[in-house]
Amino acid sequence: MDKTYNPQNYEDKIYQKWEKSGFFNPDNLNLSKNAPTYTIILPPPNITAKLHLGHSAMLAIEDLMIRYHRMKGYQTLWLPGTDHAAIATQNAVEKKIFKERGITRHDLGKEKLLEEIWKFLKQTQATILRQTRKMGASLDWSREAFTLDEQRKKAVAQMFVDMYEAGIIYKGERIVNWCPRCHSTLADDEIEYKEQKAILYFFKYSKDFPFIIATTRPETKLGDTAVAVNPKDKRYKKYIGKIYKINFCEIPLKLKIIANREVDMNFGTGVLGVTPAHSMADWKMAEENNLEIKKVINEEGKIYKGFNEFSNKTTTQAREIIIKKLKEQNLLEKQEEINNNLSICYRCGASIEPLPSKQWFISVDKKIKKLGNKSLKEKAIEVAEKEEIKFIPERFKKRYLDWMENLRDWCISRQIWFGHEIPVYYRKQEIYVGVKKPESKNWTQDPDTLDTWFSSGMWTFSTLGWPDNFKKNKKSGDLLKFHPTQILETGYEILTLWVSRMIMMSLFALQEIPFENVYLHGMILDKNGKKMSKSKGNGIDPINMIEKFGADAVRLSMLIGSTPGNDSRLSEEKIEGFKKFINKLWNIARYILSNVKCQMLNVKYQNLTLADEWILNKFNNLIKKINDDLKKYNFSQAGEKLRKFTWDDFADWYLEISKFEKNEEKNEILFYILKNLLKLWHPFIPFVTEIIWQEIKTNNLLMIEKWPTVSNKFTNINIDNFEIIKNIISAIRNARSENKIEPSKKIKTIICTEKYVALIEKNKELIKNLKTNINELEIKKSCDVKTQDDRVIRIIIDDIEIYLIDAKDKEKEQARINKKIIELEKLIFNLKRKLLNKEFINKAPANIVENEKEKLKLYQTELKNLKL
């Protein structure tokens, strides 16, 4: 073993060894059929780019849970895959070919573009899978899936057909969010908002119209068919119901004055021009009032034909002309700058145009027989409310429910080329919906593709063999064995986008939940708390970090110091710190393996020293705590406890003691703790632990070793005596450091209260040897000491007085004592007051009162001694 641990030399080899072993696949674990299963389906990364730190966090957390359960004896399946990310991928490729060749997708044509996309996809997909392996992820590659492979195509088509036949999928005309750049619809939550300044124009449609309206989009007013006012608004009450026929910029409009409670009397003039075709709210008003729907803007973002000079102009051009005309006709009252939230496409940033369009929808409100006559929405709410699905952290349940309750029908068709084709075929007036294209001629398929979340919504069961494994409403094969899965672990930002869809899709297809728990991790921010992004250049590349510090260090930096659902900051320094820890673990193992003959004998643990008992107690309690923390998803705390034990207790104390305190069983204890410590660490840092395990030359892989069990024999040992010795040693070290006792003037004598003489005498060697710089040592009773002696340093540890002979700096010591006295007086004052309080005495638990009383006594003796 090298002096320092160099991850590059080992990681790839170890990963290959794991993969070859076949144990990533639960079928090879040789477990009984009754062994419980534990399944996580990996959230498939988009194949648009390489791995980022969010993925690393996801992989670290999931691999931790997976490896832990595998070692605990579960049939553990972690199923990998990638997502075709329809719009995102097509955009990425379109950008690429435009940059490289200056051509658009329309120049290229559908077939060629798809060819390009598949070429691109193969590359990025391979990169992502290679990078996932670099993280040490123990995924079952034999079950790998892609959201757009043959099996998933089959599942998606079947799902569409089933939903269509159940009347859940329908085609309808609605206002949709249209991205003129992507030429496609977007779902409500695919929209982002950007705050910006906008101009609010106040004007009259024409001279003969009675009042002024205000709008930020004058060009849409060409399609107004009504004007809405608040029914309570006294200014306009008398106009309600009237109809005006006017000319607005030479375009004839027929406007009905309607009342609507949602009109804000204080915004603008309190009058709202209703444009049913280009506003979601106005569409609703149109439905309620039977208004005519007049389309103004087409799918190119241009004005339709039939609007005179405006036709074929862009919205911006049209707006300019209208403003000019209004000014000429003296109809423009004023302009005001306001803050406005612009809707933009989450992919390309172009501003969204709401337009009416014929699209495919999934109804969330239609009652479904096989769901007990409940709708998808109702059922999806029910499973969360009844806690069939639990959220970690819990607060996300509320966010999920809020979103679900306000959910509208989900528009699933997209006007892009890359994606799942819609299994709908047309022939003149006929329509056919089926998994396979009808054999007779002249059928053409629906040109649209499906929203990428449609296929990823089916991810938990499409990967487990649905629909083949689901005949006559009965699960079989993998689907029977592994569904519902135990946990879905993902970033909270896709809670609504993805998690909710998965729940609805699974409920519809299988009438069961897709997962029992949803664990949501936070975002990884840079060290200034900013989101990492390519454009800002503040991103940390995980692969780069793995090369520099090793995968284990990267994993630890994701797991320790962050809590579920909260964002966390990451810096190179943090990762570097964990690399140091890994090196420490490496050296602990190196020391033990080179100094200790390691063989697991049947040790009886009979001649144990204080230190032996102490470390065995600590270790067995550690196992208990780790189990507890992992059960509660407190990964960070589990990691910190492990680190504390490994570094502070095991390395700094026990290993040091083992260098001189020899007894028969020491080797066995060292070896026992090392072996089991490696097991506890394995889910966190699989590489280094496995490499050390291989150095021990065991025949098995650590990956499939049994998780350590707690030995109750040691958990209840009293370790107070060792703690006392530890404190004495610390106090001596402290005195050395604080008072600068010169090495030449050696401490020879410890004088203490009678009660402890025997204990300290017995552990004299320990005290001498543990970096206290003491060669000779005699222990005396405290009644013998001359406290007036200048050379005496008095240390009080709990109720033990210790006098160290030979102090150099008297003043410093006095200052220290004075400070301590003040502290003690304060504590005693507070304690006395507390103990005089009758309510405390009567109401607080007896042990706590007792505790306080003892404490008071202790402080008082300590104070007395100090004041001497």
Added chain:
RNA sequence: GCGCGUUUAGCUCAGUUGGUUAGAGCGUCUCGUUUACACCGAGAAGGUCGGGGGUUCAAAUCCCUCAGCGCGCACCA
């Protein structure tokens, strides 16, 4: 506008149902080249737990309120 989160040491963050003197890592300072490790060891300094009020014998923890920061949803004519 509604909702959620957050505010703890110089920095980054823990703190599990209220209960010893509020913890860790990094940073700072002091000392130390003892053959596992200088990617090390031994110590120290540093906090009125965002402000105010309340409940309780007891509050970082529960309630109210105010403020800063972040996020989600809605509005956006």
